[in-house]
Amino acid sequence: MSSLADFQNEIYLSGLADVVPDLPTDLTKLEELAEQKLSAASYGYVAGAAGSETTARANLEAFERWRIVPRMLRDVAERDLSVEVLGTAMPAPVVLAPVGVQSIFHPEGELATARAAASTGVTMVLSTAASNTMEDVAEANGSGPRWYQLYWPKDREMAVSFLERAKASGYTALVVTLDTFTLAWRPRDLDQAYLPFLRGIGVANFYSDPVFQKAVGGPVTEANKDAALMHWVANFGNPSLTWDDLAFLREHWDGPIALKGIQHPDDARKAVDAGMDGVIVSNHGGRQVDGAVASLDALPGIVEAVGDRAEVLFDSGIRTGADAAKALALGAKAVLVGRAYTYGLALGGEAGVRHVLRCLQAELELTLMLAGVTRPSELGAEFLTRV
Numbered sequence: 001m002s003s004l005a006d007f008q009n010e011i012y013l014s015g016l017a018d019v020v021p022d023l024p025t026d027l028t029k030l031e032e033l034a035e036q037k038l039s040a041a042s043y044g045y046v047a048g049a050a051g052s053e054t055t056a057r058a059n060l061e062a063f064e065r066w067r068i069v070p071r072m073l074r075d076v077a078e079r080d081l082s083v084e085v086l087g088t089a090m091p092a093p094v095v096l097a098p099v100g101v102q103s104i105f106h107p108e109g110e111l112a113t114a115r116a117a118a119s120t121g122v123t124m125v126l127s128t129a130a131s132n133t134m135e136d137v138a139e140a141n142g143s144g145p146r147w148y149q150l151y152w153p154k155d156r157e158m159a160v161s162f163l164e165r166a167k168a169s170g171y172t173a174l175v176v177t178l179d180t181f182t183l184a185w186r187p188r189d190l191d192q193a194y195l196p197f198l199r200g201i202g203v204a205n206f207y208s209d210p211v212f213q214k215a216v217g218g219p220v221t222e223a224n225k226d227a228a229l230m231h232w233v234a235n236f237g238n239p240s241l242t243w244d245d246l247a248f249l250r251e252h253w254d255g256p257i258a259l260k261g262i263q264h265p266d267d268a269r270k271a272v273d274a275g276m277d278g279v280i281v282s283n284h285g286g287r288q289v290d291g292a293v294a295s296l297d298a299l300p301g302i303v304e305a306v307g308d309r310a311e312v313l314f315d316s317g318i319r320t321g322a323d324a325a326k327a328l329a330l331g332a333k334a335v336l337v338g339r340a341y342t343y344g345l346a347l348g349g350e351a352g353v354r355h356v357l358r359c360l361q362a363e364l365e366l367t368l369m370l371a372g373v374t375r376p377s378e379l380g381a382e383f384l385t386r387v
């Protein structure tokens with residue numbers, strides 16, 4: 001039986017032909033390489049976070065405070081990392097987080113990510129703020145599994161149009177991001193006076209939308225481009241939304257829905273009460289509320305509050321397969337990675353994203369195997385100790 005850890009043997013064997021990997025296999029090294037390759041503005045956008053970046057750092061430090069306690073002699077000859085999450089079959093509990101404006105990292109943007117996802121069978125979550133339309137990304141993703149992330153625009157008709165387009169182009173689950181109805185105070189971007197949208201990046205799903213076009217008097221051209229940008233600004237986020245509004249989404253989306261950006265157990269309970277199928281414990285990689293609780297520290301309380309009434313996913317701070325193992329042991333059904341693959345995209349396009357996914361999955365499988373675990377469902381807090 002082939003396993004995700006075979007990537008390790010593949011690398012060693014290629015050494016016999018004097019071939020070594022193009023990118024480091026320690027994924028924590030990618031950030032520094034991306035800094036050398038990207039423009040200062042693009043690098044600042046991905047690496048940066050809110051405020052003085054205390055939460056972004058806390059997200060990483062939280063993983064250091066948990067250590068894995070491996071168990072021996074448990075027959076780990078056969079492993080199976082596959083899981084089903086929000087109705088989607090996955091080779092391992094690892095998902096590509098929604099990351100907008102990917103063309104600022106690589107000319108092929110989300111299309112490269114979509115191809116890497118398809119070739120590994122990993123689920124991608126496409127952002128509303130993508131630099132390519134959801135239809136073009138779907139085509140690049142082919143038969144690969146894909147979910148759609150909604151930034152809920154003020155105009156309800158446009159929101160419905162987004163959902164209908166997503167459904168028609170094969171996105172099977174909806175991820176609704178709650179924590180970013182406006183961008184936070186982000187000094188790296190502010191100091192460079194850098195906002196991708198003002199340069200026309202990240203608006204593809206809006207400008208291609210029939211409801212959006214109707215509002216700006218037709219397709220976006222030189223003649224109406226200022227009006228289009230104003231309409232985008234007016235619509236991007238909606239700070240007035242409340243829990244009651246979720247009924248509207250439930251009505252217009254018949255597949256699974258997960259709420260992203262949950263950090264309090266009571267909010268997780270409200271999500272379940274509102275009929276949501278999942279919650280994603282996330283602080284947006286520390287990019288929204290600086291000083292917010294580390295995402296990993298919020299996870300156990302939310303897992304307990306939700307129980308088996310919905311699926312709990314996790315992101316913010318995952319850089320390695322060992323990190324993923326810790327979040328799974330604390331009760332996450334799957335983890336999403338954001339910056340890790342975005343650095344891969346910046347450094348190597350489709351092949352760079354594939355490298356990151358193969359490293360993450362191989363390291364995760366080896367970590368579980370060496371800790372005495374053959375499948376994700378066997379993991380629990382008993383495999384961790386807090387230091």
Ligand SMILES: Cc1cc2nc3c(=O)[nH]c(=O)nc-3n(C[C@H](O)[C@H](O)[C@H](O)COP(=O)(O)O)c2cc1C
Pocket residue numbers: 045046047059097098099100101127128129130149177260282283284285286315316317318336337338339340342
């Ligand atoms: C450059 C960048 C763009 C992002 N864009 C989006 C987005 O469009 N929608 C969204 O829900 N989250 C977005 N996120 C947040 C990620 O989905 C995810 O929550 C976060 O990156 C996880 O933390 P990590 O980077 O430490 O893995 C973005 C993150 C980054 C770094």
Ligand SMILES: O=C(O)C(=O)c1ccccc1
Pocket residue numbers: 099100101129180202284287
């Ligand atoms: O930068 C982000 O974190 C983010 O979520 C976002 C929001 C709007 C457009 C692109 C990215």
